[in-house]
Amino acid sequence: MAAISPSRRLRRTPFSEGVEAMGAKAYTVYNHMLLATVFRSVEEDYRHLKSAVQVWDVACERQVELRGPDAGKLMKMLTPRDLRGMLPGQCYYMPIVDQTGGMLNDPVAVKLAEDRYWISIADSDLLFWVKGIAHALHMEVLVDEPDVSPLAIQGPKAEELMARVFGDSVRNIRFFRFGWFDFQGRSLVVARSGYSKQGGFEIYVEGSDIGMPLWNALFEAGKDLDVHAGCPNLIERIEGGLLSYGNDMTRANTPHECGLGRFCDTQTAIGCVGRDSLLRVAQDGPVRQIRAIAIEGAPVPGCGAPWPIMAGQDQVGQVTSAAWSPDYETNVAIGMVRMTHWEPYTEVDVLLPEGEVRAATVFGVFWN
Amino acid sequence: MAAISPSRRLRRTPFSEGVEAMGAKAYTVYNHMLLATVFRSVEEDYRHLKSAVQVWDVACERQVELRGPDAGKLMKMLTPRDLRGMLPGQCYYMPIVDQTGGMLNDPVAVKLAEDRYWISIADSDLLFWVKGIAHALHMEVLVDEPDVSPLAIQGPKAEELMARVFGDSVRNIRFFRFGWFDFQGRSLVVARSGYSKQGGFEIYVEGSDIGMPLWNALFEAGKDLDVHAGCPNLIERIEGGLLSYGNDMTRANTPHECGLGRFCDTQTAIGCVGRDSLLRVAQDGPVRQIRAIAIEGAPVPGCGAPWPIMAGQDQVGQVTSAAWSPDYETNVAIGMVRMTHWEPYTEVDVLLPEGEVRAATVFGVFWN
Numbered sequence A, B: 001m002a003a004i005s006p007s008r009r010l011r012r013t014p015f016s017e018g019v020e021a022m023g024a025k026a027y028t029v030y031n032h033m034l035l036a037t038v039f040r041s042v043e044e045d046y047r048h049l050k051s052a053v054q055v056w057d058v059a060c061e062r063q064v065e066l067r068g069p070d071a072g073k074l075m076k077m078l079t080p081r082d083l084r085g086m087l088p089g090q091c092y093y094m095p096i097v098d099q100t101g102g103m104l105n106d107p108v109a110v111k112l113a114e115d116r117y118w119i120s121i122a123d124s125d126l127l128f129w130v131k132g133i134a135h136a137l138h139m140e141v142l143v144d145e146p147d148v149s150p151l152a153i154q155g156p157k158a159e160e161l162m163a164r165v166f167g168d169s170v171r172n173i174r175f176f177r178f179g180w181f182d183f184q185g186r187s188l189v190v191a192r193s194g195y196s197k198q199g200g201f202e203i204y205v206e207g208s209d210i211g212m213p214l215w216n217a218l219f220e221a222g223k224d225l226d227v228h229a230g231c232p233n234l235i236e237r238i239e240g241g242l243l244s245y246g247n248d249m250t251r252a253n254t255p256h257e258c259g260l261g262r263f264c265d266t267q268t269a270i271g272c273v274g275r276d277s278l279l280r281v282a283q284d285g286p287v288r289q290i291r292a293i294a295i296e297g298a299p300v301p302g303c304g305a306p307w308p309i310m311a312g313q314d315q316v317g318q319v320t321s322a323a324w325s326p327d328y329e330t331n332v333a334i335g336m337v338r339m340t341h342w343e344p345y346t347e348v349d350v351l352l353p354e355g356e357v358r359a360a361t362v363f364g365v366f367w368n
Helices: A016-021 A042-051 A071-078 A126-136 A158-166 A168-172 A208-221 A234-239 A275-284 B016-021 B042-051 B071-078 B126-136 B158-166 B168-172 B208-221 B234-239 B275-284
Strands: A026-030 A033-038 A054-057 A063-067 A091-093 A103-105 A108-113 A116-120 A142-144 A148-154 A178-183 A186-191 A200-206 A228-230 A288-295 A307-311 A314-325 A330-338 A347-351 A357-363 B026-030 B033-038 B054-057 B063-067 B091-093 B103-105 B108-113 B116-120 B142-144 B148-154 B178-183 B186-191 B200-206 B228-230 B288-295 B307-311 B314-325 B330-338 B347-351 B357-363
Touching: A016 A033, A016 A054, A016 A208, A026 B026, A033 A042, A042 A054, A042 A228, A042 A234, A054 A208, A063 A071, A063 A126, A071 A116, A071 A126, A103 A126, A108 A186, A116 A200, A126 A142, A126 B126, A148 A158, A148 A208, A158 A168, A158 A178, A158 A200, A158 A208, A168 A178, A178 A208, A200 A208, A234 A314, A234 A330, A288 A314, A288 A347, A307 A330, A314 A347, A330 A347, A330 A357, B016 B033, B016 B054, B016 B208, B033 B042, B042 B054, B042 B228, B042 B234, B054 B208, B063 B071, B063 B126, B071 B116, B071 B126, B103 B126, B108 B186, B116 B200, B126 B142, B148 B158, B148 B208, B158 B168, B158 B178, B158 B200, B158 B208, B168 B178, B178 B208, B200 B208, B234 B314, B234 B330, B288 B314, B288 B347, B307 B330, B314 B347, B330 B347, B330 B357
Parallel strands: A054 A228, B054 B228
Antiparallel strands: A026 A033, A054 A148, A063 A116, A063 A142, A091 A108, A108 A116, A148 A200, A178 A186, A186 A200, A288 A330, A288 A357, A307 A314, A307 A347, A314 A330, A347 A357, B026 B033, B054 B148, B063 B116, B063 B142, B091 B108, B108 B116, B148 B200, B178 B186, B186 B200, B288 B330, B288 B357, B307 B314, B307 B347, B314 B330, B347 B357
C-alpha cells in the first residue's frame, strides 16, 4: 500500500490524537476527512469487533444541519422516503437522488425537532446539493455543517460500555432512535445505530473540545471489557451487506438497483426530487441489482476498481467490495448483477486484476 | 506516513497504470480520486520540474459540464467574475461562492461554445451545487461529469514535448487559451495552463480509453528531454503562491480574504450567488488575508492541520501549507494573517506541532 501525504485538506478529527495513539495502520479519506481502516489487522479487528467492543472515530460522517421554518419542507424534497411519520427522536435511513433518480448519498437523517434535522452523510458533499436547492428556492432554512463528530461504539459489549459512561438509561434506546445524554455537563445525541451488524451506538459529539475527553472516558471505563479502537470493518460490513456509497453504488445507480426500493415511497413522497424518474423505475423494476457474491479460492486483494462479473464472454455485472471472510471461509463480496444472472446460486466468473479468473456464486441474501 | 487503503471509492484514473509504473510513492485523495504527491522525493521532483518536463496525472481535476440553452445564464449565476467578455477558446479562473460569500471552489472554466462549458474543479463536489441550482430553477441545461481527465505537461521543456506530440502549432496557444488538437484521430482540448509557475499545458483527455496511449506517446517522444512523471509539487506551488482549496481556503473564507478580490466584479456581475455579501466585503475589505510567510529554522514537517500564527499571546492567523525550499533556503509557507500583522516584514511566531515555536516573517509577495 502507498503512503498518504498529510495536508489540511484531508481533515483531522477531534479524535485523531486518540486514533494515532492507538496505532492506526492505514487510512482512507471520507468527506475530505481521515478515516482509519486498520488497527491491528483487518482480520484481528474483525474478530475483536464480533466479540468485544470498539470505539470508532467516524467523525467523517459529517452532518448537514437544516434549521428553520422550511427545514421539514426541504427534507421532504430531498428524499423519496415518506417522512410524514418521522418524529423527533427518530433516525431514518434515506436515499437521496438527483432528478434522474441517481444516488447522491445514502445518509441517516436525525430529527432533532420539527424545524431541525441533521443529515449524517456518506462520502459526497451533500451540503452543496442541499444549499444549492435551498438558495435557489429562497427557502427559509439555514443549511450548514455544524461542529458535530460522530463516535461509534460497536460490538456485543457496546451497551455495557455505554451504560458505564452515560448511565443505564442508554439501554432503553431502541434501534434507530436517539436520546439526549449528559457528558461532562454537555447534552449529546446518542443513537442506537452504526455501520456494523454487531449492535451499538453512535454518539453525535457536539463540540470538538470534548472529543478527546469522551474518547478517554470510554477507554478508561472499558478496560475490563477489552475495549479497543476500531473502524468500519471491511469483512464484517460485506458479510452484513452494508453498502458503501462510492464503492457499491454511485450516481449511476438508482435506489432500486441498490436494493433500497423499500425506502422509496414514490406514491406518497410527492414533490421530492427525482420522483418522476423513480416512478418509472418502481414500475419497471431495475435491470441490475446489488447481490452477495462468494468468490472461490485464495483471499482476494483489495478491490480498488470494479471487477467484471462474466458469464462466458458477456459481462453481467461487477464486484465493487470484496474480502476474505475467516468465519465463512470464502471471499465475501458485494456486486451489481444483471437480471439475467441475479437468481440465487447462479454461477459466474469474476475477473480479478492481472487477468485472473475466479469462479463465483451469486446469493440472494448476505451472510450476517 | 500511514498507508492508504485501496477502494473503488478512491477512484483510479485513466493514467493510474502509468503513475504506478513510474513509482509514485505517496498519494492524496482529491475529488474522490487518487492524486500522486511524490515520485522520487518532493525535493528531487521539484528540481526536475524546474529544469525539465513532467507529465502529471491530474484527472482529479474533474469537469462539471454545462450544456444547453441556459448554460451561459447558469455560469453567470455561479461566479462573481464578469464573464461577459469570455469567448470560446478561453479559460477563466473563477471563484465560486455560496450566498454568504464563502468559497465553494476555485475552478478554471473552459468555454467550449456559447452553450457549452467545462468547469475544471478543485477539491469539492461542485457538481452537486450546480445541479441543485439548475434543478431548482428549472433551467434548460444539462449538468454532468463527463469522461474528461486532464493530463498536465509542466516545466521549461513542456512546449518542446507538446510540439513533438501535437505539432508545432501548440506553440501558438496563448496563456489561458486553448485549441483543439488531434491525437490518434481524437480531437482534444489543449490549454496553456497548469498548477505550476514553470509553464506548460493541460490536455483535457476526453475518453478514458486513450489515456494510456497518450501517456505512452508523451514518454516516448520526450526521452531525450528527460521527461518524468510528476505531480503538483508542494514546494514549487508555495513558492509561486498557488493556493489550494481545502488547504489555504475553505467555505469559511471570502474570495477577498484569499486575495481573489480582482476576480469579483460585484458591480457588474449582477445576479450571481453571494453578490450582496461580496458587495459588503468589497466595500469594507477583508480583516484577514492570504500572505507568504517564511518560517525560520530546520525544515518543517507536513502541515496536516493549521498552525497558529502568534504575536505574543494573541493568535493573529494560521499557516495552512508549508515546506522547505531548497532554492530559497527557508521554509516557505502560505497562511491567513489578520490585518494587524499582514504588513510586509512583520515578525510573528508560528506554533508547530508538539509545542515548537518558530520565528517567522510575513511577506507581501510570494517567491516565484
